[in-house]
Amino acid sequence: MSTRFAAGPAASPTTPAIALDHVAKTYAGGVHALADVSLTVPRGTFLAVMGPSGSGKSTLMHCAAGLDSPTSGSIRIDGHEIAGLNETRRTELRRERVGFVFQAYNLIPSLSIADNITLPLRLAGRRPDDQWLHTLVNRVGLADRLTHRPAELSGGQQQRAAVVRALAAKPAVVFADEPTGALDLRSAHQVLDLLRDLVDELGQTVVMVTHDPAAAARAHRALVMADGQVVESLDNPTAPELADRLVALGEK
Helix, strand or coil, rough: CCCCCCCCCCCCCCCEEEEEEEEEECCCCCEEEEEEEEECCCCEEEEEEECCCCCCCHHHHHHCCCCCCCCCEEEEEEECCCCCCCCHHHHHHHHHHHEECCCCCCCCCCCCCCHHHHHHHHHHHCCCCCHHHHHHHHHHHHHHHHCCCCCHHHHHHHHHHHHHHHCCCCCCEEECCCCCCCHHHHHHHHHHHHHHHHHHCCCCCCCECCCCCCCHCCCCEEEEEEEEEEEEEEEEHHCCCCCCCCHHHHHH
């Protein structure tokens, strides 16, 4: 019988949202995507992960989110060890503890925005928390768009709907993979402001993978990766600082 990971926050507020301990990932052919990465993400923080192509930032997110299994090491989401779990149990944990926002909005065209937002909950057999959804929808400015189809919304509005969908189950952490990559500059700023506000005002935890120094500068902390390792950690980073780090890595 499989283990169900109960919804809601962990018993202790001091439990990190994400904790990685000596995590490595090696793919077929001996390709080392991650090499001995240790990382703790406290609750209520916004972390950005940057690095050049092939640095391991996407692999780090996939392993930390339970989308892939590490070759070795420990990964805990909201206090639950996921390294070594089979796919069924990882899926259960993701459903209960993790939210996702991708570059593509992944909204179903035939469904209303309201139905898109609540679809993951319904598929999991969970009843939506109407008060929580009301708070989120009003916070992102979509209260008058819930009956619309995705095609009737702008790209920025669709991504905001995707953010609400990611938060609907009250996850321990939201992983955002290049969330502004398909947006114009104004919409990108709005989505980044929203993610930061959700952390600062609602205590959400967000881990964002991005190649954009300006986007990463919205985070409380930014990690710079190269060759499967975290080579630098910057608190309250600025876009010029991060751009300089990426340029320096490219020159090596």
